[in-house]
Amino acid sequence: MSLRKQQTTLIKLASLVVEGNGTVYKGILSDLHVVAIKKSKITVQKEIDEFINEVAILSQINHKNVVKLFGCCLETEVPLLVYEFISNGTLYNHLHVDEPRSLSWDNRLRIATEIATSLAYLHSAVFYTSRLTEKSDVYSFGVMLVELLTRKKPFSYLSNEGNGLVAHFVDLLAEGNLVQIIDPQVIEEGGEEIQEVAVLAASSVNIRGDERPTMRLVEHKLRGFVVQNISRLIQEKQITRFNTAGQQIQELSRRYSLEHEMIISSRYPR
Numbered sequence: 001m002s003l004r005k006q007q008t009t010l011i012k013l014a015s016l017v018v019e020g021n022g023t024v025y026k027g028i029l030s031d032l033h034v035v036a037i038k039k040s041k042i043t044v045q046k047e048i049d050e051f052i053n054e055v056a057i058l059s060q061i062n063h064k065n066v067v068k069l070f071g072c073c074l075e076t077e078v079p080l081l082v083y084e085f086i087s088n089g090t091l092y093n094h095l096h097v098d099e100p101r102s103l104s105w106d107n108r109l110r111i112a113t114e115i116a117t118s119l120a121y122l123h124s125a126v127f128y129t130s131r132l133t134e135k136s137d138v139y140s141f142g143v144m145l146v147e148l149l150t151r152k153k154p155f156s157y158l159s160n161e162g163n164g165l166v167a168h169f170v171d172l173l174a175e176g177n178l179v180q181i182i183d184p185q186v187i188e189e190g191g192e193e194i195q196e197v198a199v200l201a202a203s204s205v206n207i208r209g210d211e212r213p214t215m216r217l218v219e220h221k222l223r224g225f226v227v228q229n230i231s232r233l234i235q236e237k238q239i240t241r242f243n244t245a246g247q248q249i250q251e252l253s254r255r256y257s258l259e260h261e262m263i264i265s266s267r268y269p270r
Helices: 005-008 046-059 091-095 106-124 133-149 165-175 184-189 193-204 215-267
Strands: 012-019 022-028 034-038 067-073 080-084
Touching: 046 067, 091 133, 106 133, 106 184, 106 193, 106 215, 133 165, 133 193, 133 215, 165 193, 193 215
Parallel strands: none
Antiparallel strands: 012 022, 022 034, 034 080, 067 080
16 A cells, blocks of 8 residues: 555544554545554654564564554654554443443453464564563553453552552452452353463563563463363253253153043043
């Protein structure tokens, strides 16, 4: 995509979200191709140079769970990135709905696993500068896991003791009182893997970066939890079917006994 040419054909801009390091806009090009345009806040030339190197590598990334980078514009005051537009909204939008129930535990676990897979892939394929490290990604991922487990917002949560979400979560895990903060829906739908996911989240937000797991290890563990969860669900369905079949057999047996008694009574009236 020639962004120099496409600048003049951008016919609509609508602010989608404001992030810490920039603003994301929705753009419609003259060929009606919908894109997401990220306007960075970077203004220091050294950071811009590092940014350009990262973009050159990211433009070659091709992964089903990574938003595709179409191109960038470096002729503006700050860099502009053009990504494919994802229309289904963000994880935040789907998780924090104004209803008693949100994303199912199965979906939360699946989403976490797919994100872990994407990050693990990027860590093997991308050379990280000093501005972005693998361990900082692991920490951010751990915060997201806590958010998925609790359905609480990390940046606005404050416990009675004045602790943020992550600190309070880690303290409750250490005390064995995790049930106080886990989303009731997760407790209802999940199994033993909830505790294991919680431990993984806590290790990912370890204050010491060198003690955090790698994204590849996180991915491996989450895949194991997914298999564990699926096996539990299959077993529960089998038990349900068995119980249902048993109830049906008992009902048929009861009906047969009643019919048999009626036949006997008609043959031998009292």
